Amino acid sequence: AGTSETIRIAAICGSLRKASFNRGLIRSAIRICDESIGGMKIDFVDIEPLPLINTDLEGVAGVSFPAPVEAFRSRVLRADGVLFASPEYNYSVAAPLKNAIDWASRAPNAWAGKPAAIMSAGGGFGGGRSQYHLRQIGVFLDLHFVNKPEFFLNAFQTPPKFDSDSNLIDPEAKEKLKQLLLSLQGFVLRLKEA
Numbered sequence: 290a291g292t293s294e295t296i297r298i299a300a301i302c303g304s305l306r307k308a309s310f311n312r313g314l315i316r317s318a319i320r321i322c323d324e325s326i327g328g329m330k331i332d333f334v335d336i337e338p339l340p341l342i343n344t345d346l347e348g349v350a351g352v353s354f355p356a357p358v359e360a361f362r363s364r365v366l367r368a369d370g371v372l373f374a375s376p377e378y379n380y381s382v383a384a385p386l387k388n389a390i391d392w393a394s395r396a397p398n399a400w401a402g403k404p405a406a407i408m409s410a411g412g413g414f415g416g417g418r419s420q421y422h423l424r425q426i427g428v429f430l431d432l433h434f435v436n437k438p439e440f441f442l443n444a445f446q447t448p449p450k451f452d453s454d455s456n457l458i459d460p461e462a463k464e465k466l467k468q469l470l471l472s473l474q475g476f477v478l479r480l481k482e483a
């Protein structure tokens with residue numbers, strides 16, 4: 290009885306580099322979720338294998354996709370919600386993330402109706418400008434973003450927010466991240482009830 294089913298969240302990182310701070314945010318989110326939030330599991334979904342968007346790679350009727358695209362789309366479809374972690378590139382959404390979003394938007398749009406949360410680590414504004422572009426993209430895709438708390442983190446501060454392995458070490462940021470995850474969990478549950 291009740292809400293016994295575990296919510297599954299697909300975590301997507303817009304940065305492909307090994308030492309990515311945004312990837313570090315996802316590792317931290319997974320740990321926080323496992324250690325101090327019940328009923329929710331975060332799965333990292335790698336977008337690195339995706340080819341650049343090119344509709345010539347689609348099947349004749351536009352219903353089949355290259356294998357890595359098919360795999361990515363089905364992981365998005367299966368997820369109860371999405372957690373985006375992405376740097377800002379030139380004031381906007383990082384190209385690898387936009388590429389992944391575009392692939393999964395091809396009909397049938399895998400993002401439709403999904404609750405989602407955004408976090409970002411970057412320069413002075415912590416990637417904030419890219420978050421508003423991502424929210425705008427989500428309008429057309431019918432993604433439903435949680436509004437608060439907003440999570441932007443300047444990754445280049447002293448004392449450092451990340452250790453030398455790009456793991457988040459700042460207690461205040463970890464607490465904020467936990468609040469974001471709780472907000473996403475609450476939103477997913479509310480949408481499920483509706």
Ligand code: FMN
Pocket residue numbers: 304305306308309310311312375376377378379380381410411412413414415416444
């Ligand atoms: N940081 C910003 O805050 N705003 C930007 O507009 C911005 N543009 C960038 C453009 C490019 C092409 C690259 C490679 C980096 C840019 N940066 C910008 C710096 C990134 O925020 C920084 O490299 C960050 O560490 C990337 O995230 P990651 O550690 O997850 O890879």
